[in-house]
Amino acid sequence: MDVGLANSSYIQANRCIRRSSLNCRDDLDRFIPNRGAIDFDFAQYMLMKARRGEGKENLGVSSSPSSEAYRKQLAQALNLNRTRILSFRNKPSIPLQIDHLHETNPRRRRYIPQKSERTLQIPGIEDDYYFNSLDWGSKNVLAIALEDTVHLWDASNDDPRELVTVDEENGPVTSVKWAPDGLRIAVGLNNSDVQLWDSTANKLLKTLRGCHSSFVGALDWNNNDILTTGGMDGLIVNNDVRMRDHIVEIYRGHSEMVCGLRWSPSGRKLASGGSDNLLHIWDRSMASLNSQTQWLHRLQDHTVAVKALAWCPFQENLLASGGGLSDRCIKFWSTNTGACLNSVDTGSQVCSLLWNRNERELLSSHGSLQNQLTLWEYPSMVKIAERIEHTSRVLFMSQSPDGRIVASASADQTLKLWNVFGTSEVAKPTQKAAHEPFAQFNRIRCIMKDLEESPSTAVLDGEITGIRFGLASRDEISTSSISDCLISHPSQLSNPFLSLPLESGKCESCGTDEIGECEGHF
Template identity: 20%
Template structure:
């Protein structure tokens, strides 16, 4: 890897101990909510929430033989701060950071590998049986499992006061099942406008999907029959997902009578289930994807550029060891950076024309576990070495840097260029990779033969490295 030419702090400005952090390339153990300003951390079978002001609190625990594989917060636009929690036993748990208990649990047939919320909300007709048809904001959630299947859920999540008023906890609808990958889903990424998402798999594929194609002609919320008289659900009832041989998700309500459709070994009593309409579930397969890109190894790291529509970065695993750039409209491969390491995360800067990457196993061995590259010239501009054989397992952007509390007191808090990294030494490291000061504008030569027309089409520009 080239020598770094920008000086950034090599030491993290904060380190959190993370006992029981799973040393696993396939886990995504971090998530941040801009709504509640909460960092969620998976440590084995326990989920913790950490904030600058409140410190650490345990918020969820699974059975001791189960571990948490992936977490994700719902959209900032929706302001619900819903955590989607994937577990190795196939359980998908949905709970708000503001609630004392989980609100829904969906049991999927295979272990969950990845979860990812759509970054935008969608207006849909309410599923509330006591107020049907009213347009409400809903959230969309994609879940990937160890078999390579993607599940697309629509979640209606009333606020706490609405739950208390109506005694109705909301609804989780499975609207699409996508079978394209042949092996475990390793990563999910959404475009900022919520119109596209990508899935990366252990089959070395990255697939790009258009949400409109997945949801077209799907009856997400079937109309209620006027004569239906459903039992009145209890607040915060737990939804039970499909059995291994079934496709549609199930809803549960606390009732006095047990349901024979629930297996005894599920250890759930006094639950009656209601299936979503089978007309609402779409079975989708190969050919649905807009593009598919073959890599040399598993694809976990993916990131859509926030300031250049149509630009996607992906990272390959140990046998690929490259960062790839693609144009999402045409599918064109734009550039490749060889990093001699397993790529575990990719994070675009929101203030500079740069991208940060974190690395796992390196071959040939080198000490860098975080590196910054410029776009479009793909040059390394900074790197952070780690001592020994430590690896960066996963990373996410974090808006608060070392000067946060000082700036908070002075009233000048702004988003800082920091990332939070899960490390193989069972710690969580906070690194400042972009300072709050904007750098000088620097021009750069493109990669596509110097053609301004072609480079404009493919998401490449020459405006310099600073977003104004």
């Protein structure tokens, strides 16, 4: 190859390489930071200079205009006249606020009263964990069993009355349950019978016999016609109250007493709890009369009797159950799979459970040591409120038809009304009116039977113990130490039970007519 040609090619190649490197260098740019923001030496000098008091103008030294102009230009060129020690920057822009997208109207905290609305005396209530002696019907009538008698209280007009007193050999009354229509009520007895009563006419409609061999402690209605009973013999029986041969289906799975029964809102599943520590879920479609019905789920996580049962109103197939004294747990179950979703140790015997129909809340009643009512948030199971007023275990709870008021009955012989589910927003408790509705319940107790034979007043130790309504004049009454006035209405003389407190110690305060007859205005 010609040497000149080779040198020429080498020179052209070098030129191309140089051009490409120059082109690359032209494409690059060097980052020059803001020197004022990183000149920490100058910042330290300015801080120390201000502290030492340097830099003040020597007012006694004069300079020519040309020298002053030169000094200013030099200081400007060298950035010597800075008054800022470090550079300042604008605040960053506020980020976009999107909280309002999550909740336009934040929910207000619901006010829960600190105390019960009413306290009613109920002497004669049985202190038995396995009874179910309280129920609130759809017509706003509360039924409670006290020994051998079932009492009704119409909350709409504050009217108390007696439904039935069973014979002593058949009692006591062990369970009560209103039909969905709110007109008929089932009454379970200690002798294994179940009576069906018309509450409006005080008429016995039917007696169901042959279902059980011992007392009936649990009742629930599947609809207006199917009454389910659970007995001490461990049997669960579906009864069609329209039929003469009323036993239509039998569930066999418990070896001991059935103390809890609850049909699901759909009526397809039945939950049963027993003193054998078992919780069963039954499918109505699998029930039969002759063959042994197989349970859908047998749940054995509780360690003692299971009485408290409550189906969730807002989530289908969710069941809450509560265990007795040595268990103390509230458990949540999926009745589709039989899985235990959660378990909470409450620290005391769980006697009863109620769901709030409007909120995701569960109310539980308990035994010793505190005998409290506890409101839980679901599903976190954080305690929202705890109310302690009862002095003995709170055996029974029932909910008003509108879901606002809860009645709790305790072995301390009191029934309390709680507005625990009623108030929807923060509010101060209103002052009670001077006239207390339901005041006639404040002293419920039996009057001596000889009052029927002696309509005049019976005065013992200066205190009125009985008075026939409208037949005693104030002249017969010693007003020195009157504390209460026990009234026996003519229609209730067979078993009177009302005790009404006087407004004051003077008979005139209760109302008298022109001739001095007591009008009974209390």
